[in-house]
Amino acid sequence: MNMGLVTASAIHRGALATAAVAGAFVLSIASVLLYQHATATTNDPWKSPQLLELKERLQSAPKDEAVKARIRVLDLRFRQEYRRRLQLAASGGWLVLAGSAVLVLALQAAAEAKKRLPQPRPDHEAAVRALRLAVWARCSVAVAGGIGLASMLVVAFGVRSSLDGQAGALLAGAAATTPAAGLPPPAEFARNWPRFRGPDGGGVAVGAEAPLQWDASTGAGVSWKTAVPTPGFNSPIVWGDRVFVSGATKENREVFCFDANSGKLVWQCRIELSKAPGAKTPDLPDTTGYAAPTMATDGRRVYAIFAHGDLTAVTFDGKVAWTKHLGVPKNPYGHATSLAVWQDRVIVQYDQGESGPANSKLLAFDGATGRIVWEKARPVSSSWATPIVIEAAGKTQIVTLGVPFVIAYAFADGAELWRAEILDGEVTPSPIYAGGLVMVVNPSNILAAIKPDGAGDVTATHLVWKADDNMPDVTSPVSDGELVYTVNSGGMVTCFEIKAGKKVWEHDLETEVQASPVIVGRRLYVACANGDTVVLENGRAYRELARNKLGEKVFASPAVVGGRLYLRGLTNLFCLAGAEAKP
Amino acid sequence: MVRRALFLLGSGLALTAGAASRFPPPDFEGGHQLPVTTTPAPRELTLEYLDAAVLLATLALATWLVYRPRSRRGLAVLSVFSLAYFGFYRKGCVCAIGAVQNIALGLFDRSYAIPLTVLVFFLAPIVVALFFGRTFCAAVCPQGAIQDLVLVKPLKVPLWLEHGLGVIPFLFLGAGVIFAATGSAFLICRFDPFVPFFRLSGSLSLLTLGAAFLVAGMFIGRPYCRFFCPYGALLRLAALAAKWRVRVTPDVCTQCRLCEHACPFGAMRNPTPTGLALETPAVERKRLSWLLLLLPVLIAGGALAGYRLAPAAAQLHPTVALAEFHLANLKSPATFPPMTPEALSLERAAADPETLLASARVIRQRATLACWLLGGWVGLVILLKLVALSVRVTRTDFEPDRGACVACARCFISCPNERVRLGLPPEPGLAVAGPVPAAAGTGGA
Amino acid sequence: MNGHPAGSPCSRRQFLRGGARLLAVTGVGGLAGVLATRASAQTTRWQIDPAKCVRCGNCATKCVLKQSAVKCVHAFAMCGYCQLCTGYFEPEPNALTTAAENQLCPTNAIKRTYIEDPYYEYTIDEELCIGCAKCVEGCSRFGNGSLFLQIRHDRCVNCNECAIARNCPADAISRTPVGHPYRLKTEGH
Incomplete structure (x- = not known):
């Protein structure tokens, strides 16, 4: 008996010691595996932010051998670490398993050695306890069931669903955004550059790429270069393999279609002056010219408006579909507001007069026929900003700028949705919509962010923030939804943070800028008046990635489609496809 | 070449399958032979039948071991084999627990053909349980085996808590069936804590969950089987109707109470105490009638809760989840994060938003009906469990609860009569106790 | 009683x-x-429909296996054997060499072999491939689309619910009969 106890306690001690060793072994291996798992996010070759950053840096400095060497070293190291991690995970798993088996067996042996047999005593309370047990059991089942039901409700109220509640409105909204028969789907619209400053008029090329470097003096990175026969300050628009620009002089108005691949002129279409009564050619300064407004396309026709007051639709094979005379605009510099296109409609913001309201209006035309769908008088004088069409607060809104109001209209019927009185001077920069905010520039004064979900006069209620550093007077802001950039005529680039309008950085390019900037992915393209395009990093710190020469003055904003950047110089249209595009 | 590629990019990113001829495949002058695209074969079909055969064989062997030699050691060895075969060799992925969902999906989705092996894995343990009790749990199920084998020093879970937690498997079963039937998700597989161990790989959260279950399982017998396993819930029901049952003693129960603490899984039940009848049949009848009155209330309440759950539950379905993303994106387009998987699918996938929303609405309707049912099921489960706890059961011997017993055979050896049968001496520690007084068990009779 | x-x-x-x-x-x-x-009698296996795949990259990270069972496979008959393979090289390659900074593949899993001027053959080393779809993206957007993803059945454990299928935004992964466990791209498809 005694002997048995001694052996039992010896076994117990031995087993416990074994268990301790096995436990320590399992713990150490497991912690190594955990450490490997934790570092995997930054060290896995396809996730490493370090490698990504280096590769981006190499793009801006292709000749930097040090960067190349660094990439090679890191790449090799990460790949080796990844393989090692895989091997370790496999062998480590088995080791942990084996260690755990030993641990459990040792603990079982220890427990067995210490096992004491039950010594039952008579139980006189059995009946009372049985009864109490039944009561408690019923309670615990009720509580468990209650917790089950309650957790169902907690999940139910904790998870938001858009299919519910506003589903009807949203679905109707979605239905309203389906294209009319014969029109290309919205996705195709978004892939092209169908109007001034891209699909949404914000100057952002979603999911696209653009070349980093070119030099027109050597021809490097220039895919093609074609002279545009008639002058115009309007920016190119792109649909598929066609690039459109317009040009006009006092006597002559023309629309040009170029082949996006070769730069060859596919067709040019001369637009006759309207024969409507009162139609005449105004006298205008050269700084604006007769073809300042950028055209727009719905993928079936292109639409152009000239300073003469004629709105024209041209088919994709170069035939005039229809022309409407809107009356010669009373505009001191000449009409410069570009067209907007949304679904099957062409939106024309036609502001005029030098001070106070003077027959300014907003019109929606049916693109196929030229019929006016609706027309709204506007309480503003001349402006040169281009309207944008946004989807916000469950509605499709047209946001317009004029003096003194920002006004949003319902796309469906032109009803006014909201207005804010914050503009004065010569309103030229166009509004943008990003991060849920409409951002407008009061020239040389302020940048203001408005929440577009109000009604009536929202000046006091929906203005989220204002900023006033280095405000532009001509160019429009641009934003990726996190940061907002402005560039003024003097070349001062300023970056704001979109939440509160706090200035993040500013930098003086020290050159004149007339074209609006464009964001493509992590890059910001600023086309300067002297023809240089400065490529900056779209980020929280100023970093210049490239400065590319064109050798020709630039006043029009770039268009970005399918990895190419189209830039209209004073006389030539350029297609830039990057340094690697040399055949 | 890049220029040409970029042109094609410009003319539409959506170009996918039809783009085979951008760069015509070359004619090699040197007569280069094209390599062949390899297609490694999946596991042989005959091996799948082998799985089913192994299941049937182990099931038969386990049943025989429980009833004939009544051998715990035999069951332990068989557990190790099952763990090795169904667990580590088959990676836990032909499994009776998960098969519940395949059956549910097959019943409601006519396009899904249930593989025969899965059918066998689902049915065989139930049929066996209808006659012999849960011998599948004893030594065939790898999930059960791994928990059974890590048991070190079982602590007793109070019986009332055991009953309360015992509700969970039925709720889990309901949820698993509902979500599988609507084609939303295989929840039971998704939250299986042991399969990542069998694969030696898995998400950190699941591995942690599994480790927690195993560590807990060292001190609380089979925590997953008792408090979570949905297939266990089905087998528990089947075992209640079993023709034969596991008995502690091979002979006559002497009411020695030695087996009272032998069960690590809380399945042992004491004989009904007699003498003091503390509750009159009238009280019991009254309680039962109250419970029956409560039945429609509970079911309706549960169904209502289920109805509220539907919008959230439907989002487990990938189509609905994508539609939700799309709608959220419609609400505030600025938050659209480009190049995320969801954005890519909206941009590139063949399905347009309209069809997506339409099909999401159909699925939502189906999910709503399913959630009504799930809620009703929750109410029903609670009530039936309460009724079961209110019905007087008369036991004369110490015996394992038919439903809860997993036939692990641990209690057998604690019985002095079993030791006599096996020709073993009484347990050494028992020497002082001598012949056990029969009076001990029946209280003050 | x-x-x-x-x-x-x-x-x-x-x-x-x-x-x-x-x-x-x-x-x-x-x-x-x-x-x-x-x-x-037929069981099923999980497989990717390359026509539905949107190359999102989930395949590399959502598989229950440490190294995904999804691999890039190459339909050689569709391949243009380009010198500048957009599945092999970064979008703006620094040089057309096999150096790390030019390669799209993060694990060096594509082997580039010279066949004859100007043709190169690209083969996948499945031991190294992680199924991240970077090359598939490059080849589909700019090239012939001869690279695509498939679940390799010598690696796949055939989970009852495929974790990648659950996370696939394009619903491109479905059960296929075990008799036809692959969906290969072929010419003209």
Whole structure:
């Protein structure tokens, strides 16, 4: 008996010691595996932010051998670490398993050695306890069931669903955004550059790429270069393999279609002056010219408006579909507001007069026929900003700028949705919509962010923030939804943070800028008046990635489609496809 | 070449399958032979039948071991084999627990053909349980085996808590069936804590969950089987109707109470105490009638809760989840994060938003009906469990609860009569106790 | 209802149990009958439909295996054997060499072999491939689309619910009969 106890306690001690060793072994291996798992996010070759950053840096400095060497070293190291991690995970798993088996067996042996047999005593309370047990059991089942039901409700109220509640409105909204028969789907619209400053008029090329470097003096990175026969300050628009620009002089108005691949002129279409009564050619300064407004396309026709007051639709094979005379605009510099296109409609913001309201209006035309769908008088004088069409607060809104109001209209019927009185001077920069905010520039004064979900006069209620550093007077802001950039005529680039309008950085390019900037992915393209395009990093710190020469003055904003950047110089249209595009 | 590629990019990113001829495949002058695209074969079909055969064989062997030699050691060895075969060799992925969902999906989705092996894995343990009790749990199920084998020093879970937690498997079963039937998700597989161990790989959260279950399982017998396993819930029901049952003693129960603490899984039940009848049949009848009155209330309440759950539950379905993303994106387009998987699918996938929303609405309707049912099921489960706890059961011997017993055979050896049968001496520690007084068990009779 | 195991309740209980068992056996039998008509001797395997795949990259990270069972495979008959393979090289390659900074593949899993001027052959080393779809993206957007993702059945453990399928935004992964476990791209498709 005694002997048995001694052996039992010896076994117990031995087993416990074994268990301790096995436990320590399992713990150490497991912690190594955990450490490997934790570092995997930054060290896995396809996730490493370090490698990504280096590769981006190499793009801006292709000749930097040090960067190349660094990439090679890191790449090799990460790949080796990844393989090692895989091997370790496999062998480590088995080791942990084996260690755990030993641990459990040792603990079982220890427990067995210490096992004491039950010594039952008579139980006189059995009946009372049985009864109490039944009561408690019923309670615990009720509580468990209650917790089950309650957790169902907690999940139910904790998870938001858009299919519910506003589903009807949203679905109707979605239905309203389906294209009319014969029109290309919205996705195709978004892939092209169908109007001034891209699909949404914000100057952002979603999911696209653009070349980093070119030099027109050597021809490097220039895919093609074609002279545009008639002058115009309007920016190119792109649909598929066609690039459109317009040009006009006092006597002559023309629309040009170029082949996006070769730069060859596919067709040019001369637009006759309207024969409507009162139609005449105004006298205008050269700084604006007769073809300042950028055209727009719905993928079936292109639409152009000239300073003469004629709105024209041209088919994709170069035939005039229809022309409407809107009356010669009373505009001191000449009409410069570009067209907007949304679904099957062409939106024309036609502001005029030098001070106070003077027959300014907003019109929606049916693109196929030229019929006016609706027309709204506007309480503003001349402006040169281009309207944008946004989807916000469950509605499709047209946001317009004029003096003194920002006004949003319902796309469906032109009803006014909201207005804010914050503009004065010569309103030229166009509004943008990003991060849920409409951002407008009061020239040389302020940048203001408005929440577009109000009604009536929202000046006091929906203005989220204002900023006033280095405000532009001509160019429009641009934003990726996190940061907002402005560039003024003097070349001062300023970056704001979109939440509160706090200035993040500013930098003086020290050159004149007339074209609006464009964001493509992590890059910001600023086309300067002297023809240089400065490529900056779209980020929280100023970093210049490239400065590319064109050798020709630039006043029009770039268009970005399918990895190419189209830039209209004073006389030539350029297609830039990057340094690697040399055949 | 890049220029040409970029042109094609410009003319539409959506170009996918039809783009085979951008760069015509070359004619090699040197007569280069094209390599062949390899297609490694999946596991042989005959091996799948082998799985089913192994299941049937182990099931038969386990049943025989429980009833004939009544051998715990035999069951332990068989557990190790099952763990090795169904667990580590088959990676836990032909499994009776998960098969519940395949059956549910097959019943409601006519396009899904249930593989025969899965059918066998689902049915065989139930049929066996209808006659012999849960011998599948004893030594065939790898999930059960791994928990059974890590048991070190079982602590007793109070019986009332055991009953309360015992509700969970039925709720889990309901949820698993509902979500599988609507084609939303295989929840039971998704939250299986042991399969990542069998694969030696898995998400950190699941591995942690599994480790927690195993560590807990060292001190609380089979925590997953008792408090979570949905297939266990089905087998528990089947075992209640079993023709034969596991008995502690091979002979006559002497009411020695030695087996009272032998069960690590809380399945042992004491004989009904007699003498003091503390509750009159009238009280019991009254309680039962109250419970029956409560039945429609509970079911309706549960169904209502289920109805509220539907919008959230439907989002487990990938189509609905994508539609939700799309709608959220419609609400505030600025938050659209480009190049995320969801954005890519909206941009590139063949399905347009309209069809997506339409099909999401159909699925939502189906999910709503399913959630009504799930809620009703929750109410029903609670009530039936309460009724079961209110019905007087008369036991004369110490015996394992038919439903809860997993036939692990641990209690057998604690019985002095079993030791006599096996020709073993009484347990050494028992020497002082001598012949056990029969009076001990029946209280003050 | 006293403490005695009186014969009647006991046999009554047995009778009830027998009835329940009969009911259950009939039920299970009926279920088996219904299911047998829908069951199939063929089991299924998970596979990607390359026509639906949107190359999002989930395949590399969502598989339950440490190194995904999804690999890039190459339909050689569709390949243009380009010198500048957009599945092999970064979008703006620094040089057309195999150096790390030019390669798209993060694990160096594509081997580039010179065949004859100007053709190069690209083969996938499945040991190294992680199924991240970077090359598939490059080849599909700019090239012939001859690179695509497939679940490799020598690696796949055939989970009851495929974790990648659950996370696939394009619903491109579905069960396929075990007799035709691959969906290969072919010419003209």
